[in-house]
Amino acid sequence: xxxxxxxxxxxxxxxxxxxxxxxxxxxxxxxxxxxxxxxxxxxxxxxxxxxxxxxxxxxxxxxxxxxxxxxxxxxxxxxxxxxxxxxxxxxxxxxxxxxxxxxxxxxxxxxxxxxxxxx
Amino acid sequence: xxxxxxxxxxxxxxxxxxxxxxxxxxxxxxxxxxxxxxxxxxxxxxxxxxxxxxxxxxxxxxxxxxxxxxxxxxxxxxxxxxxxxxxxxxxxxxxxxxxxxxxxxxxxxxxxxxxxxxxxxxxxxxxxxxxxxxxxxxxxxxxxxx
Numbered sequence: 486x487x488x489x490x491x492x493x494x495x496x497x498x499x500x501x502x503x504x505x506x507x508x509x510x511x512x513x514x515x516x517x518x519x520x521x522x523x524x525x526x527x528x529x530x531x532x533x534x535x536x537x538x539x540x541x542x543x544x545x546x547x548x549x550x551x552x553x554x555x556x557x558x559x560x561x562x563x564x565x566x567x568x569x570x571x572x573x574x575x576x577x578x579x580x581x582x583x584x585x586x587x588x589x590x591x592x593x594x595x596x597x598x599x600x601x602x603x604x
Numbered sequence: 605x606x607x608x609x610x611x612x613x614x615x616x617x618x619x620x621x622x623x624x625x626x627x628x629x630x631x632x633x634x635x636x637x638x639x640x641x642x643x644x645x646x647x648x649x650x651x652x653x654x655x656x657x658x659x660x661x662x663x664x665x666x667x668x669x670x671x672x673x674x675x676x677x678x679x680x681x682x683x684x685x686x687x688x689x690x691x692x693x694x695x696x697x698x699x700x701x702x703x704x705x706x707x708x709x710x711x712x713x714x715x716x717x718x719x720x721x722x723x724x725x726x727x728x729x730x731x732x733x734x735x736x737x738x739x740x741x742x743x744x745x746x747x748x749x750x
Contacts, residue, residue, distance in 0.1 A: 513650045515618045548650045549711035586700040
């Protein structure tokens, strides 16, 4: 299936940091969430990236299924000794993190510059 | 007069669920619900429909999800019924409990409750009723230029 190989996360190398930006505005669809999850986990498992910033600037919707994928990524990163930071989360979406108290678990910054600082 | 109503049944397929979700959102947009109301409804619908398709019907293509939609000027009321074995919503662990933070599960129901005015489970957990009261406008958009 061609949809399976579609890139849903664009990754840019800034120094020794991998900045991953979501392509989709809505991270709701089950198939997309699976692809996104696989691509993000591959950054840790296959590419052995040690510093990852996940930029949510483009994201307008996020479901609990997407949160579960982010949790898996966080666990993988922690196990591999990689640092993971989130940034660019708009207020509506940030409310989802605060309601679920996942803002306590994830390392969240306002902007990409702030996330990159001191990483 | 501007009420938007429909009923539909569809097989356990998340793509079909997305289509129904879009149809409900279109109903709300046609009566000019706020972006914030629509944001909450889209999130709640996604969670409720995925729950019905995956957890309720277990993705069984022989089982259907039944949706009724009523949207008027004051509120949107969506009823979603699956053909699964049901569940007790009280058995779902609190996802914000410190011990559960890293575990999956429970967040969908929690988000629905946060973004809807009312979330009611009935028929042994097979049916969920989502009600969203229209957000009160804080700005007088009817103001006319002098």
